[in-house]
Amino acid sequence: MTKLSSKVIQRLALYHGLLSDYVEKGVAFVSSPQLAVMLKMDDSQVRKDILLCHKQGKSKVGYAVADLKRDIERFLGLKKTKRAVIVGAGNLGFALAKYADFKDYGLEIAGLFDDDESKIGQVINGMTVSGIQDLDKVIYETEAQIAILTVPRRVAQSVADKLIKANIRFIWNFTPTVLSVPDEIDVCHENLMGNFLPFIYDK
Amino acid sequence: MTKLSSKVIQRLALYHGLLSDYVEKGVAFVSSPQLAVMLKMDDSQVRKDILLCHKQGKSKVGYAVADLKRDIERFLGLKKTKRAVIVGAGNLGFALAKYADFKDYGLEIAGLFDDDESKIGQVINGMTVSGIQDLDKVIYETEAQIAILTVPRRVAQSVADKLIKANIRFIWNFTPTVLSVPDEIDVCHENLMGNFLPFIYDK
DNA sequence: TAGATTGTTAATCGATTAACAATC
DNA sequence: TAGATTGTTAATCGATTAACAATC
Numbered sequence: 237m238t239k240l241s242s243k244v245i246q247r248l249a250l251y252h253g254l255l256s257d258y259v260e261k262g263v264a265f266v267s268s269p270q271l272a273v274m275l276k277m278d279d280s281q282v283r284k285d286i287l288l289c290h291k292q293g294k295s296k297v298g299y300a301v302a303d304l305k306r307d308i309e310r311f312l313g314l315k316k317t318k319r320a321v322i323v324g325a326g327n328l329g330f331a332l333a334k335y336a337d338f339k340d341y342g343l344e345i346a347g348l349f350d351d352d353e354s355k356i357g358q359v360i361n362g363m364t365v366s367g368i369q370d371l372d373k374v375i376y377e378t379e380a381q382i383a384i385l386t387v388p389r390r391v392a393q394s395v396a397d398k399l400i401k402a403n404i405r406f407i408w409n410f411t412p413t414v415l416s417v418p419d420e421i422d423v424c425h426e427n428l429m430g431n432f433l434p435f436i437y438d439k
Numbered sequence: 440m441t442k443l444s445s446k447v448i449q450r451l452a453l454y455h456g457l458l459s460d461y462v463e464k465g466v467a468f469v470s471s472p473q474l475a476v477m478l479k480m481d482d483s484q485v486r487k488d489i490l491l492c493h494k495q496g497k498s499k500v501g502y503a504v505a506d507l508k509r510d511i512e513r514f515l516g517l518k519k520t521k522r523a524v525i526v527g528a529g530n531l532g533f534a535l536a537k538y539a540d541f542k543d544y545g546l547e548i549a550g551l552f553d554d555d556e557s558k559i560g561q562v563i564n565g566m567t568v569s570g571i572q573d574l575d576k577v578i579y580e581t582e583a584q585i586a587i588l589t590v591p592r593r594v595a596q597s598v599a600d601k602l603i604k605a606n607i608r609f610i611w612n613f614t615p616t617v618l619s620v621p622d623e624i625d626v627c628h629e630n631l632m633g634n635f636l637p638f639i640y641d642k
Numbered sequence: 643t644a645g646a647t648t649g650t651t652a653a654t655c656g657a658t659t660a661a662c663a664a665t666c
Numbered sequence: 667t668a669g670a671t672t673g674t675t676a677a678t679c680g681a682t683t684a685a686c687a688a689t690c
Contacts, residue, residue, distance in 0.1 A: 242637035243657075249633040254617060267671065274617055278659055283672065293672050295665040318639055327534035334530065337592075337615050341632050382639065389540075405642075408635055412540050414457055414477055424638040428629070429544050430452040432611055434445035435627040436521055436585065439608075446681075470647065481683055486648065496648050498689040 240288075247285050248308050250275055255305040256340070267298030314341050319378050320408070323395055324386035325350035325358070325365045328410055332384055334361045346378035347371075368398070375402045382406045389413045443491075450488050451511050453478055458508040459543075470501030519545050522581050523611070526598055527589035528553035528561070528568045531613055535587055537564045549581040550574075571601070578605045585609045592616045 254274055258266055268286070272279035286299065289311035293299050309315055318341075322329050325348055332338075333348050350356060351368045358365045366374065374380070383404045387395050392411040399407060400421055407423045409415055415423050457477055461469055471489070475482035489502065492514035496502050512518055521544075525532050528551055535541075536551050553559060554571045561568045569577065577583070586607045590598050595614040602610060603624055610626045612618055618626055 240637075240640065241657080245637040245640055246630065246633045249636055250617065250630065253615060269671080274619070279671095280659065280661090280674090281657090284658090284674085287673070291673095295671050295673095296669080297666090298671070312636060312640060327530045327537065331530035331534055335631075337632060341636070343632070406639055408638075412456060414453065416477070422638050422642070424635050426631070426634060427449065427453065428538075429540060429546070430449045431629060432627050433452055433515060433544070434443075434448040435611075435625050436609055437443065437448055437515060439625070444681080472647080482647095483650090483683065483685090484681090487650085487682090490649070494649095498647050498649095499645080500690090501647070 244285055244288070245312065247275075247277075247281075248289070248312055251282070251285070252305060252308045252312070252314070255301055255308070258301045259305060263301055265294070265297045265299065266301055266304075268293075270298070316342050317344055318342050318382060319344050319346045319380040320382035320384055321345070321347040321349060321371070321375060321378075321380050321404075322384045322386060323349045323368075323371070323399065324388070325352070325355045325360075326386060326388075329384075329386040330360050332386065332410075333363060343382075346380045347374040349374075368395075371398065372402045375399075375404060380404070382408065384408045384410070386410045447488055447491070448515065450478075450480075450484075451492070451515055454485070454488070455508060455511045455515070455517070458504055458511070461504045462508060466504055468497070468500045468502065469504055469507075471496075473501070517544050520547055521545050521585060522547050522549045522583040523585035523587055524548070524550040524552060524574070524578060524581075524583050524607075525587045525589060526552045526571070526574070526602065527591070528555070528558045528563075529589060529591075532587075532589040533563050535589065535613075536566060546585075549583045550577040552577075571598075574601065575605045578602075578607060583607070585611065587611045587613065589613045 251271060254271060268282040269279045271282045290299065290304050290307040292303065320343055322333055322345060329348060333345055345363065348360065348363050348365050349368055349371055350365055355365050356367050381404065383399045385392060385395065385407055389411045392413040393415060396407060396415045396417060400417060405421060407421060408426065409423055410426045417423055454474060457474060471482045471485040474485045493507050493510040495506065523546055525536055525548060532551060536548055548566065551563065551566050551568050552571055552574055553568050558568050559570050584607060586602045588595060588598065588610055592614045595616040596618060599610060599618045599620060603620060608624060610618065610624060611629065612626055613629045620626055
C-alpha cells in the first residue's frame, strides 16, 4: 500500500471526531458534502479520503456513521494501545495528563515525571509524579515508546538526550526548541505559535 | 504581493526560532545548508523562503544572523502587538497564560476567564482570573481580537458563540471540537492528536 | 585560485479540485 | 421518475526539489 501523507491522516482524524459527535446525536447517515461544509473543504476530497478505508457509501444517503467511524479507527489503528510518558509536570504536563481524549486514540499515559522535589508525589488523574531518576525504569517496565516533552525550553535538549538513551522512539515536543536527535528518532514538534501565525498574518 | 501560504509562514517562524538561538550563542553567520540540516529539509527551500524577506545573503558565508532575524520579524509582523483573551482557566489555560514565548511574537494576554467561582480571583503570571460575565467589557476595553479557547469540550461551542457576539475575530481553539462559526471568523484548530497521529501511524 | 554558497529557473512531484457516469 | 450522492478519472494547481550560473 502506498504510504499515507500526514494530511490524509489528519483529515481522517477530523472526520472521526465529527463522526463521534454524530453517533452521540443518534444520526445514522452522513454525506460527503455535509462533512465538507463542517470542515470548510471540498466534498470530493472527503470522498477520496473515505475511499481509502471504507467502500460502502450509499447513493442518495451517504455513509453509515457507525460503520465509517469503525473503519477509520481500524485504518488508523486508533484502538492499538500506545504507551507514553509525560516529562515535565508543569501546567501543560498536567493538562495533557488529564486530557481525556487521548484514550479515544489509544494513547495511554504510563508515567508523569519532573525533577522538582515539590512536585514529586503529587497525584493527578490517578497518577503520581515521579522523579526523573525513575524514568529509565518506568520506560523499560511499561515499554513506553513515546515521550511527551513539556519541560522548560532550557532543559529540553538535555532531557531529550536522556529519553533517547532510555530507548524512547517518538518525542512529542511541546517546547519551542528545535531538538537535535538521531535519524531513527521521530520528533513531532508542536510548534504552537508557528501554527497560529498564518491565521493572524496580514489581518 | 502574492499571498503567503501557511507553510511558508510556519517555516519562517522556525528559522526565526533557530536564529534567536544563534544570536544568543553569538554566531554571526548561518548558511542555508546549516538551517536545512537542523530542520531536516531541502536547502533550496530555505533560500527561497528567505528571499521573500531578505536580499543580502553572502556567497561563501551565508546570511547575517541578526539582520535575517530582524527581517523575518518585520516580514511576519512579529513586533506588532496582538491582544488575546484566554477563556478557560484550567491547566492548559494557565500553561498558555504563563507561556513566555508569546511575547516574542507580539501576542499579549489581556485577560483570563472562567465561570468556576473557585478559580475567579486566582492570580497567575500577574493576571487575575475573571468571571465570564466580564468577557464583553474586557474585550471591548482592550480591543482584543483573539480568543484562546481552553474550556472543556462540552461548552466549547456555546463559549465560541459568546466570543463572536463580543466581537472576537480569531479563535485559537484548543478543544477537540470542530466549531461552527460564521465565515468572517477565523478559527485555528489546534488538533493535538491529529497532529501527532501521522508520526506514530504504521510504526 | 578553488570551493562553498547564494539567487533563480526549470523540472518534478504531489495534493486539490472539477467533472461526470453510475447508482439508488 | 427526478435528484442527490458515490466512486473515479482527468485537469489544475501549488509546493518541493534539482540544477546551475554568478559570486566572493
